[in-house]
Amino acid sequence: MTYRSILLNLGIDGPIEPLTRIAIDLAKRFDARLIGFCAADAPLPVTMAPEGAAIAAELWEQSRDEIRQRLGSVRGEFESLVAGAVKTDWRGAIENPDHALVRSSRLADLIVTSASQGASKGDSYRTADPGSLVLRAGRPVLVAAHGAASLPAGKVVIAWKDTREARRAVADAVPLMTLANDVTIVAVDRNPDDWIKDSVKDVASFLAGHGIKARTEVIKTDDDQANRLLDFLASINAELIVSGAYGHSRLREWVVGGVTRSLLNEFWLNRLMSS
Incomplete structure (x- = not known):
């Protein structure tokens, strides 16, 4: 048994370098394809007044445009860090991170993520919950130590x-x-x-x-x-x-x-x- 495809979950708010370094090293060790992944969404603003609906929708689209731009930046940084060292792919989505990541887990032998805020904490629109992920993904999940840029596994x-x-x-x-x-x-x-x-x-x-x-x-x-x-x-x-x-x-x-x-x-x- 080995890992031929590794799905790397990157937070949209970064930094992404430490976790990406771990995933690159694993992909090299197992000659695996490394799939960079990032997802986030924006909550729809709540308004009780009918005249506020148009403004709320406009603000929501602005927030999603910002996420779209940030996804492009994360992808660029990911590709720069890999720099051709391993085979790669990319998945980005303006969607609930939990749902999008669980669905993409079918691509992978192993998922690499972090739990910088522990279990079931953080902004659910911008951060995948590692607890939910490991229960739903149907794949092994490597939850890296916070801030680590290497995986000592001796x-x-x-x-x-x-x-x-x-x-x-x-x-x-x-x-x-x-x-x-x-x-x-x-x-x-x-x-x-x-x-x-x-x-x-x-x-x-x-x-x-x-x-x-x-x-x-x-x-x-x-x-x-x-x-x-x-x-x-x-x-x-x-x-x-x-x-x-x-x-x-x-x-x-x-x-x-x-x-x-x-x-x-x-x-x-x-x-x-x-x-």
Whole structure:
């Protein structure tokens, strides 16, 4: 398994260089096509007076014209940064970023984005929500550490839970883990039983079949499991965490669960998540 196409989600308000550098490096490593993506929209001004409708519509079109110009600038900067180093494509849209990005995910083996404001925060007209993305895209999502211009992945930690989402994440992360020097599978539970211990061993066996040597950790905790996991990641200076993403749809909004939200809110982490 490898990544042959990488979809890079760029924020319209920038800066785009750090995240683009990460994506270029990944595209080089895997000989992948890099698809630059950016989307934003403007809310329609609310007016109660009939005579204000025309003015509101005019202001809305002006805002969308500004977005159109900014999309052109982002594309130009993206193409300048790539400078022919890898094969590229571009997708830009004046549309809700979440919807446009999820639809474009069908193009990619891997999505690269950031969570500069954590999970489910920021202007939904100008910023894609990483939590919603990872739950809806049907593709692995690499959420890069805030401001990072490279992806150190020598020390990888798998946050293991015996679920469909975690199994999917482990399989999706195999190409990155083949580049790692140190892989740890960690399960955090209040009452770790033989079932959990056996599942961790099975993951290590699966990875060994791909030439990846992994050690295992089973941590018993009476504290909050997300906090204990974060403490462990910090204690070993983890460079990339692989995790299933958990959540549900609440009407039209996709809402991530507690551990997933905690991981997305940690700006210092590089996270590969699948759902």
